[in-house]
Amino acid sequence: MTGHIRVGTRGSALAMTQTTTVAERVSDLAGLPYDLVRVRTEGDVSKGSLSQIGGTGVFVAALRDALLEERCDIAVHSLKDLPTLPAPGLTVASVPEREDVRDALCARDGLTLATLPDGARVGTGSPRRAAQLRSARPGLEVVDIRGNVDTRLGRVAGLVIGAPGDLDAVVLAAAGLRRLGRQDAITELIDTDVMLPAPGQGALAVECRESEPTPELRGALADYDHLPTRLAVTAERAVLLQLEAGCAAPIGALAHLRGDELALEAVVCSLDGRSILRLTRSAPATDAVAAARLGLELAEELLAAGAADIAPLNS
Numbered sequence: 380m381t382g383h384i385r386v387g388t389r390g391s392a393l394a395m396t397q398t399t400t401v402a403e404r405v406s407d408l409a410g411l412p413y414d415l416v417r418v419r420t421e422g423d424v425s426k427g428s429l430s431q432i433g434g435t436g437v438f439v440a441a442l443r444d445a446l447l448e449e450r451c452d453i454a455v456h457s458l459k460d461l462p463t464l465p466a467p468g469l470t471v472a473s474v475p476e477r478e479d480v481r482d483a484l485c486a487r488d489g490l491t492l493a494t495l496p497d498g499a500r501v502g503t504g505s506p507r508r509a510a511q512l513r514s515a516r517p518g519l520e521v522v523d524i525r526g527n528v529d530t531r532l533g534r535v536a537g538l539v540i541g542a543p544g545d546l547d548a549v550v551l552a553a554a555g556l557r558r559l560g561r562q563d564a565i566t567e568l569i570d571t572d573v574m575l576p577a578p579g580q581g582a583l584a585v586e587c588r589e590s591e592p593t594p595e596l597r598g599a600l601a602d603y604d605h606l607p608t609r610l611a612v613t614a615e616r617a618v619l620l621q622l623e624a625g626c627a628a629p630i631g632a633l634a635h636l637r638g639d640e641l642a643l644e645a646v647v648c649s650l651d652g653r654s655i656l657r658l659t660r661s662a663p664a665t666d667a668v669a670a671a672r673l674g675l676e677l678a679e680e681l682l683a684a685g686a687a688d689i690a691p692l693n694s
């Protein structure tokens with residue numbers, strides 16, 4: 380480092396707002412200026428479906444390379460896109476306080492899950508969202524889509540000026556819409572009883588080199604870490620890890636602190652939404668080790684209840 384914190388970022392609008400917010404906080408806490416370093420990832424370049432280009436980690440790998448090659452000092456990821464396996468030489472030094480964890484329905488004409496007509500076309504690229512949508516409303520037609528947030532919103536009539544809109548609704552993370560200032564497009568924040576979010580949804584992760592030598596930067600990242608969020612996402616991600624599941628598997632998990640207890644809920648779905656296995660478990664919220672143990676115990680319960688027969692886990 381040269382006195383400036385070099386912050387790696389993808390070029391998408393969402394990545395840029397997320398990274399800028401984090402960079403300003405870390406820069407304030409460290410008392411050091413920052414520079415943004417643009418990094419292109421395979422996930423931004425390829426137009427294929429996410430499952431086709433290998434899912435896990437496509438958005439993350441290039442940022443990790445940039446860290447390891449010392450082209451930047453920190454990188455900001457959406458935690459739900461971060462593979463469960465840590466990268467050798469790197470560490471998640473900060474998990475800032477989480478945004479809204481919920482999935483959001485963005486529909487034409489103010490429609491909601493309850494009022495969308497049967498046969499309505501709802502876009503999502505996520506097997507987890509598709510399965511839970513089909514379970515809640517078997518009559519909907521789920522359409523596989525991808526692209527950045529604006530592209531997706533543009534497929535719904537009336538949500539983006541000038542975009543024709545061939546869908547009745549799309550489902551996106553509320554956190555991303557808020558960060559982009561597009562919460563006006565949300566017609567329903569979907570209750571987590573209906574749709575459990577992806578592990579880590581709504582949270583960010585700040586990664587740096589394990590050997591980062593600057594005490595100012597190390598201290599700033601530690602101060603920016605939010606323990607309740609870190610414990611929650613640690614438990615959620617341990618479910619995925621223990622199920623040996625990728626980010627494209629139809630699995631949801633959500634933990635939160637309730638007093639001194641960490642309460643964790645997870646769901647495993649069949650792709651058609653007909654079989655849904657949903658379990659809850661809690662444990663004292665002592666530390667990250669206890670949080671991880673809670674996640675892996677819940678995963679073992681899911682496996683014992685037949686999770687591997689219900690869902691394609693390793694997709």
Ligand SMILES: NCc1[nH]cc(CCC(=O)O)c1CC(=O)O
Pocket residue numbers: 457458459460550551552553554555579580581582583
């Ligand atoms: N996989 C795409 C992705 N990764 C992170 C977010 C934003 C929300 C978040 O931080 O969880 C999104 C968009 C979406 O799912 O709607």
